Amino acid sequence: MSLLALHxxxxxxxxxxxxxxxxxxxxxxxxxxxNYFTNFEVFESPHGVTAANGKILPAIGKGTLKIMTKVKxxxxxxxxxxxxxxxxxxxxxxSALATHVNNKNTKFxxxxxxxxxKINNKAVLYGTRNESxxxxxxxxxxxxxxxxx
Numbered sequence: 001m002s003l004l005a006l007h008x009x010x011x012x013x014x015x016x017x018x019x020x021x022x023x024x025x026x027x028x029x030x031x032x033x034x035n036y037f038t039n040f041e042v043f044e045s046p047h048g049v050t051a052a053n054g055k056i057l058p059a060i061g062k063g064t065l066k067i068m069t070k071v072k073x074x075x076x077x078x079x080x081x082x083x084x085x086x087x088x089x090x091x092x093x094x095s096a097l098a099t100h101v102n103n104k105n106t107k108f109x110x111x112x113x114x115x116x117x118k119i120n121n122k123a124v125l126y127g128t129r130n131e132s133x134x135x136x137x138x139x140x141x142x143x144x145x146x147x148x149x
């Protein structure tokens with residue numbers, strides 16, 4: 001079983017198919033929607049994610065998504081790899097840590113109400129959060145393939 005530290009906000013009931021939340025404690029990107037994957041591999045042994053509240057949710061497998069983000073009005077098209085499918089999670093989670101592991105030329109920066117990700121010194125992701133804290137919310141449009149898994 002693989003354990004991740006997930007913020008409790010990821011388990012609230014708010015929904016939004018294009019909203020992703022940056023969780024600095026998560027070691028992988030996570031979604032609950034199997035329709036997003038362009039390729040997918042089922043885990044051979046049980047995997048799970050552990051929330052900050054101690055709840056463990058099963059992860060079924062991992063795969064790749066194609067996404068589009070907007071930074072300062074400019075569209076950016078990217079692939080996110082190693083995304084875990086966790087049907088019991090209510091929010092899509094973006095892991096800054098996983099991004100750094102998969103691409104050494106990344107830089108994640110944050111201040112109280114904003115965050116951003118650069119790859120090769122070019123902005124590819126921007127997010128905001130409330131002044132009171134919580135997770136940063138970023139807008140990523142996921143390309144749903146013609147033949148999802």
